[in-house]
Amino acid sequence: MPPNHNPAPPVDLADEPRQFALLVNSVTDYAIYMLDANGYVRTWNPGGIRIKGYQPEQVIGTHFSRFYTDEEAGAGVPLRNLQTAAAEGRFSAEGWRVRQDGTRFLASVVIDPIWNGSELIGFAKITRDITERFESEQRLQAAQVALMESQKLEAIGLLTLGLAHDFNNLLTVVVNSLDVIGGRTQDPRITRLLETAMRASDRGVLLTRQLLTFGRGQVLIAEALDLNALIVANRELLGRAATDLMQLTLDLAPALPMVEIDRSQFEAAILNLVSNSRDAMAHGGHIRLSTSLKRAHLPAEAPQQERLFVCTEVADNGCGIATEHQARVFEPFFTTKDVGRGSGLGLSQVFGFASQSGGFTELHSLPDGGTTVSIYLPVCENP
Ligand SMILES: Nc1ncnc2c1ncn2[C@@H]1O[C@H](COP(=O)(O)OP(=O)(O)O)[C@@H](O)[C@H]1O
Ligand SMILES: [Mg+2]
Structure with missing residues (x-):
């Protein structure tokens, strides 16, 4: 027994053009359309409506350079891409394109030439919107950079903290010893030298305090x-x-x-x-x-x-x-x-x-x- 659901009207499997039209017209993730040999749009599919925003009647018969940014269209990029496709058998690239509402999207584009014998009769063009993928890659990259950045500072912080602690202990010994020597001498030359050594130690203490702050070892009140x-x-x-x-x-x-x-x-x-x-x-x-x-x-x-x-x-x-x-x-x-x-x-x-x-x-x-x-x-x- 065949499964009991409502069958769609049967498609004549021998009717290739109709099958092909059905296929292209059910695709919404890709804009699939044909251009004539000069780059004018000949057909349009639901993917084109969804990705680029144009209805078929708004776009068929117009030149495909309208999908490019003004700068690229002005620089002759659209025609160059068609020439590449015709000369090399295919053109494929990723680039920014413009929707009907003027917003930009990142497109993955493939252009294939269509030959009738030795005569070029047009191009088949497939465009996919990869903005979402691009943006999530960008977000991922930014997060990775931020993470590396914070790990690097974390590592430097730990190193600094260890150094600052050790250095602080050494300075304490130096300062205490200077204090003791100061108490035991009356010689003005030695007292002057002691004062210089004390000032240098004080600067050292200040420095270690700043390092402790960076290494998060400062006692915060x-x-x-x-x-x-x-x-x-x-x-x-x-x-x-x-x-x-x-x-x-x-x-x-x-x-x-x-x-x-x-x-x-x-x-x-x-x-x-x-x-x-x-x-x-x-x-x-x-x-x-x-x-x-x-x-x-x-x-x-x-x-x-x-x-x-x-x-x-x-x-x-x-x-x-x-x-x-x-x-x-x-x-x-x-x-x-x-x-x-x-x-x-x-x-x-x-x-x-x-x-x-x-x-x-x-x-x-x-x-x-x-x-x-x-x-x-x-x-x-x-x-
Ligand atoms: N507002 C700022 N504008 C331009 N450069 C800055 C600014 N703040 C910090 N910097 C840069 O960051 C470096 C480090 O700053 P900082 O840690 O305060 O050390 P310092 O001011 O002693 O150089 C500075 O030498 C300078 O190159
Ligand atoms: Mg500064």
Whole structure:
């Protein structure tokens, strides 16, 4: 017994043209159509309607160069592609094409010439929309880069932390010994030498403290704080750091929730950012310090794990950061400034402080187009 369902009207298997038309007209994932030898559209299928947006009556009889971007059409690319297909037996490529509504999509295109004996009578053209695939590849690549970036900083952080701890212990021995020697000598020459050694040790202590911050080994004293109030309280200090050449604007979102962070680390971080902006604008410019409430997820977490952060942003219209430097600026000791002007520890402090506080940093910079550094700090769970 044959299965009991409603059969479609039988198709005459000998009727090849009809079968072919049925096939082409049931395909919606591919635009399959024919061009005449000069590139005018002769047939159109549902895939063409879906991908390019034209109904058959809008497109049949018109030239296929309308699917190309203006730049490519102007440069004669459509006709060149037909010539390649005719000369080499096939043309295939990926490129940006234009839909009826003007939006662009990434197309995978194949053009085959159709010959009648030695006469070229037209072309068969198959177009597939691969924008989705392209975009998901882009997203995957961006996520991989972000992950590598955070793993690299994580590794440098661990190394730095170990070094800073050991170095700190050595410095403690040096400082204690200097203290003891100082108590046992009256010789002014030795006292002078001791003072020099003490100053150098103090600088060493400061340096290890900065390294500990980057390696997230700093002891943070967290308290619930209103960042807007803290920024306003630091306004004068920030203004002095920015110098008279800069215009410093505060743009603070009202009624922000509290964040639980170390006050002096936050103050150091915004001072570091404002100082960097100042250094990036030798002839003056505009520094904008803003706060806002944002939904975001930690770089190492899935996008679904979004929560609320207070975002503090310092933006300038300075020289920007070269693309090849952008991945390195958060590393400790990375600086492009002259010896004595830059320590390379500013952004690593910002990075270490943000991550140790349960947040993260973001950098947007265009060479010659200015720089924005954002510090995301998680909103207090129990205000
Ligand atoms: N706002 C900015 N504009 C342009 N470049 C910047 C900016 N902030 C940081 N940079 C770049 O990042 C590098 C590292 O910054 P940082 O860690 O603060 O160290 P330093 O300021 O001591 O060089 C700087 O030397 C500079 O090249
Ligand atoms: Mg700096």
